Amino acid sequence: MQTSPQSNDKIYDLAVIGGGINGVGIAADASGRGLSVFLCEKDDLASHTSSASSKLIHGGLRYLEHKEFRLVREALAEREVLLAKAPHIIRPMRFIMPHRPHLRPAWLIRTGLFFYDHLGKREKLLGSNNVYFKEDSPLNAAITRGFEYSDCAVDDSRLVVLNAMHAREKGADIVTRTRCLSAQREGQYWVVDLENEKGQFQIKAKALVNAAGPWVAQFIKQDLQLKSPYGIRLIQGSHIIVPKLYEGDKAFIMQNDDRRIVFAIPYLDQYTMIGTTDREYQGDPAQVKITQEEIAYLIEVSNAHFKNQLTQADIISTFAGVRPLCDDESDNPSAITRDYTLALSQESEDQAPLLSVFGGKLTTYRKLAESAMQQLKAFFPEMKGSWTATEALPGGENMASxxxxxxxxxxxxxxxxxxxxxxxxxxxxxxxxxxxxxxxxxxxxxxxxxxxxxxxxxxxxxxxxxxxxxxxxxxxxxxxxxxxxxxxxxxxxxxxxxxxxxxxxx
Ligand SMILES: Cc1cc2nc3c(=O)[nH]c(=O)nc-3n(C[C@H](O)[C@H](O)[C@H](O)COP(=O)(O)OP(=O)(O)OC[C@H]3O[C@@H](n4cnc5c(N)ncnc54)[C@H](O)[C@@H]3O)c2cc1C
CATH class of the missing domain: 1.10.8.870 (Alpha-glycerophosphate oxidase, cap domain)
Incomplete structure (x- = not known):
């Protein structure tokens, strides 16, 4: 492989593959602890899953049904941590859940909301309450009562970019449109082969972080020629954007007859964003697109709740992404764990480590990065302690609102x-x-x-x-x-x- 002007003799502490939320979160955390970090992203920052989310910083009310208490507790507490770090791109939002007694009894929802209010530390966000709908409600007349609780909305792709900026401001080298072709261990280092429009080049690092999202397992098998410790399930989720369905700044969480939930979220003043779906995806993650079936499903759920009836002609835009979930062999795509798993591998003590990220949520990226640092601490004993909980992201400094x-x-x-x-x-x-x-x-x-x-x-x-x-x-x-x-x-x-x-x- 040729050396290009981009090659340098520097030996980085960490080379991070992937500029989605998990890659940039780890790069920022590591740089702030004094490690030298290189991150490459094959496309633009946040080009894939991290710009195709429901854009919520949330505990995940429905994960309580799947007994994901660890994840929900961590995610609930992160809402306020992230709100304080980035008050410009994150804002509190009230969610209304219309009550449909044949789907979940009121006592069950109230119990869930009690846990939601109390599982994680909550200072700024309001707790839950009952709501009753009158004639002026945007919901169908048959829906007369429901529940209301708090979560937050986020600009997902800007969360990624701000973390990348934070990493760079702490000294990281971040290169986009640069693909990692392969990497191999040479003694105590990883030699990482990269390619961009200027040509091919190499860098060396003491540890490799695989934050390739939907490509995490493929990267291990094909580019590293190693065995992946976990399988990955690619679960597609899609959204439609329609003209504002209703006035006001609250979101709706709609329970569907298949027991899934779908959000209707106020979006950019003029629109409502409706999603998401859950379907197994087999193709190239870069090519994922909403299907006709998903469009029909989202319209049906919306029409079952709102007076304002939608047709396909109302759709202004759509987007789709694939969740890179750690395979827990669940039959139901909605039930696969949304928690993250970090896999550290090193075949002998003097070998350079590989840390791979499986799964995760935008909401928990900061905690995921802290766990990654915890795992890498043994290799970098001089590394400083955790710092990201209190330092604002770029632009969040000195901001009231x-x-x-x-x-x-x-x-x-x-x-x-x-x-x-x-x-x-x-x-x-x-x-x-x-x-x-x-x-x-x-x-x-x-x-x-x-x-x-x-x-x-x-x-x-x-x-x-x-x-x-x-x-x-x-x-x-x-x-x-x-x-x-x-x-x-x-x-x-x-x-x-x-x-x-x-x-x-x-
Ligand atoms: C429909 C949907 C809704 C969601 N809603 C929410 C939500 O509301 N709240 C929430 O908290 N979470 C949500 N999530 C989950 C969240 O979006 C993901 O967990 C998160 O974005 C995953 O980030 P990532 O960094 O792991 O992956 P990605 O964002 O996909 O980043 C991985 C990056 O690695 C790059 N890459 C891969 N291979 C290489 C290589 N060889 N060289 C260089 N670069 C490479 C890719 O180009 C990609 O940009 C949702 C997910 C989906 C799909």
Missing amino acids: AEQLANEIRAQITDASESLAKRWASAYGSRIWNILGEATSVEQLGQHFGQGLYAKEVDYLCRFEWVTTSQDILWRRSKLGLNFAPSEIESLDVYLANKPNTTVAA
């Missing part, structure tokens, strides 16, 4: 609309000032591509957030893609094609 920040933005950029200021505040938090600088009007932010996207924001994204294509901006750094016209995308593409590379070093 997204609403207050939006007001401060409008006080400076006087012609910014309320919705634009709100979008900026909830995407960038206090880092928005790095984009706006001294500007006092939107005109001073350079070329306007449409939908409130100006050149200054694009420049910032290219420099600090690993953006190289319009798709990165429109679907992962933002969701502006939902409203961008083809001509607007074209002008953004032209701008990006002519822009010199300004990315900050790794």
Whole structure:
């Protein structure tokens, strides 16, 4: 293999494969403990599962039915930890569960909610209560009562990007659009073979972390030529986005006749996001797409609950992802554990370790990263202690609330609309000032591509957030893609094609 300008003689402590939430979470935690970290992602950050989630930081009420108490306790407590770390991209949300007595009796739900209120530490989030629906309810007249409880909503792909930024700010080298082709142990090191558009190159590391998500087992078998300690089940989940089904900022958790649950979640002011499904998936994880059957299923569940009846013609957009779940040999895809398993392998004491991540949730990524560090501690005894519980993610520093920040933005950029200021505040938090600088009007932010996207924001994204294509901006750094016209995308593409590379070093 040739050496390229990207190769260097540095021996990293950790090489992390995969720029989804688990890879970047581990990279950030390890860098903050003083380890030298390299992370590669074959596509854009959060291109796969980590941008296709239901976008909830939640305990997972339904996991209580599967007796996943450890997971639920950890996830419940993480809600407030993450809310404090990233108040710009995470917000509390109330969930309404309409009561359908033939599916689950009220006493069972009340017991579940009692555990939900008390299993994990809760200071800011409100507890649960009963609700009664009147004629003005968006629900069908037959649904007269239900329950309400708290969880949080998150911008999933930005959670990934902010963790990658955090890792870089602590010294990590993060490279995107760079695939790990293979890796082999050479004595106490891993030699990692990589490829990107500039060519092939190698790096060395004392430990290898396999956070390849849906590719975790394939990576072990094909790229490392080793035996995977666990099987992986790929379970597809899909969502539809429709015009706002109802007013207000609460989500609904709908129980279906098959005992599964489906969420209807307010999305980007104008829309409702409905999902998810659970179906076994056999194909290439990169090619997953919603099926007709899933669309029909989601519409049916929604129509069984809401007065506002949907047809396929109402669908504005869809997305699908595959959960990389650790195979516990469960027959029912909904019942497979959502908990994570970390597998450390090392055939002899002087061999470089491999740590593979199976399963997990966005919600528990930080705890997963702490467990990963715990497992690697024996190899890096000088490593510092845990730190991520209290340090804000980039943009979450010195922030009271997204609403207050939006007001401060409008006080400076006087012609910014309320919705634009709100979008900026909830995407960038206090880092928005790095984009706006001294500007006092939107005109001073350079070329306007449409939908409130100006050149200054694009420049910032290219420099600090690993953006190289319009798709990165429109679907992962933002969701502006939902409203961008083809001509607007074209002008953004032209701008990006002519822009010199300004990315900050790794
Ligand atoms: C439909 C659905 C809904 C969900 N909803 C929620 C929710 O509301 N809340 C929640 O907490 N969790 C939710 N989850 C779970 C959560 O999204 C996943 O657990 C999490 O995103 C998995 O992250 P990951 O980093 O393991 O995988 P990924 O995000 O898939 O990242 C793995 C990365 O590794 C890269 N990679 C693979 N092989 C290589 C290689 N050889 N070289 C370089 N890079 C490589 C891939 O390109 C990929 O980007 C949901 C999941 C799904 C599918």
